[in-house]
Amino acid sequence: MALRTVYLSVGSNVGDRKGALDQAIGALEQEQIRVVERSSTYETEPQDVRDQPWFLNMVVRCETRFFPLQLLTILLRIERELGRKRTRATKRGPRIIDLDVLLVGNTIMHTAELDLPHPRMLERRFVLEPLIEIAPELRHPETRELFSSYLGRVAGQKIRKVPT
16 A cells, blocks of 8 residues: 655644654654654744643654544544543643644545645644745645745744744
């Protein structure tokens, strides 16, 4: 079975944020989701629920044999194992870990469980900036535009690269 290139967003704004990112990446590797490249870590202001701590975010490029819905199931399990409790009330609130499927190759799919490409990625500087860092020539599967062309639309969102 062929390997798929996938891009995932990894974020945390509760507790040891950096440790949560590292644990999540380790868990991906244990699940046969090989992390090929990771962006810098960015500290970013919350977008939807503003009254919460700032996030640490990054994007990782991975290779896997899993299909998109299989991948989503694994990511949700990793989140649970790392202590995330998903409820309606906490959907966009503080979270110890947040793993989102951004892209699976050029797959376009819209199901009740998963939309690809991620439906809000073009509205999120904390996704676009690290994605462009590791894949500057990557194009949106539906519009075929370079992801970098969308960055100007989110320039007002506060973000800073965390020193290594």
